[in-house]
Amino acid sequence: MALLIHATSLGIGAGIAAAVIIGVFFAMNASTDTVFKTEDIKPSEAEKNIAQEGSQEINLSLFYENASPYLGNPEAPITIVEFGDYQCFYCNKFFHDTEGQIHDNYIKTGKAKMIFKNFVIIGQDSVTAAHAAHCANEQGKFWEYHDTLYNNWNGENNGWASAENQLRFAQEVGLDIAKFSECTASNKYKESIQATTDEAQSLGLSGTPAFFVIGPNNKIVKIPGAQPYDVFVKVLDSEELKS
Numbered sequence: 001m002a003l004l005i006h007a008t009s010l011g012i013g014a015g016i017a018a019a020v021i022i023g024v025f026f027a028m029n030a031s032t033d034t035v036f037k038t039e040d041i042k043p044s045e046a047e048k049n050i051a052q053e054g055s056q057e058i059n060l061s062l063f064y065e066n067a068s069p070y071l072g073n074p075e076a077p078i079t080i081v082e083f084g085d086y087q088c089f090y091c092n093k094f095f096h097d098t099e100g101q102i103h104d105n106y107i108k109t110g111k112a113k114m115i116f117k118n119f120v121i122i123g124q125d126s127v128t129a130a131h132a133a134h135c136a137n138e139q140g141k142f143w144e145y146h147d148t149l150y151n152n153w154n155g156e157n158n159g160w161a162s163a164e165n166q167l168r169f170a171q172e173v174g175l176d177i178a179k180f181s182e183c184t185a186s187n188k189y190k191e192s193i194q195a196t197t198d199e200a201q202s203l204g205l206s207g208t209p210a211f212f213v214i215g216p217n218n219k220i221v222k223i224p225g226a227q228p229y230d231v232f233v234k235v236l237d238s239e240e241l242k243s
Contacts, residue, residue, distance in 0.1 A: 058220065062203055063212060064115070066196045068133075068142050071103070072113035077216040078236060080112055083119040083200045086129035086149045087156045088208040094226040095150040101229045106236055112213075116146060118193050119200040119208050125161035130193045132166040135183035136175060144173045215241040 063081045080102070084091040106112040118133075120126040129149055136145030148169045154160035163184065170180045200210070211223040213235050219242075221235045235241060 058203075060214075060218070062199045063117075063214065066117065066192045066199070068116040068146070069137065070113045070115055071143050072107035073110045074113060076107070076110050076113040078106070078112040078241070079214040080106075080114040080232075080236075081117060081212045081214065082114065082209055083117050083196075083203075083205055083211075084209045085118070085120050085122050085126045086133070086153075087122040087126045087161055089156060090207075090226040091209045092150050092153040094209050095147075098226070098229045098232065102232055102236075112236060116142075117200070118196045119205060119210070120193060120197050121208060123157045125157065125159070127190075127193055128163055128166060129161040131187065131189050132170070132180075132184055134189040134192065135180050136170065136173065138183055139175050139179065141173050141175060145169065145175075148173055213241065217243070219243075 107114060118130040120130055133142060133145050136142055152160065152169060170177060209226055213221040221241055223235060
């Protein structure tokens, strides 16, 4: 499958990041253990530009399969799912502007946990970085490597996420370089990375980052784009998500 044209992704990200209103709540009614019928709560006028009308079926495996390990307590009642690309400008913006506050106030306190899924839409270096993060996960350091990637972000399609730099990042987080190199050379996670990209598209995503917040009763809120911290607070503290 061809990668999406990144100019479109950036345009969507820029427009949504400027929005103040969150996405759309999905009221969930279980039909099987994993598949849920969903209906949208009617959006306000301001939300109509990002809300999706109608109903759909959402298989929860789309959020949990091929994902990173949890960041935070696996028993936390709320799950934050990020679909991201390590080369994405807005993903990097979210990491530096917002993720730290979510981590301190919701993940460290046990209120929420977070997982990351690859949605590679920019270029080959996006795939290289995603694969390297999988290899770091083999040594129990996915999130350390994830953070190192964003802390070394230096633009898009300019070589910063090259295979050579992945090796340097692996050294920075203290990975066994022989095992890491063997893993990256194997390309063993290629299908998994493609699968998560396909899953993102099946959920209607066309830009990065995109978030789904899953409540304790499997209610879902979609938050598109690098929204500011207060938007996440409104979702994470909302009664609609928890009821």
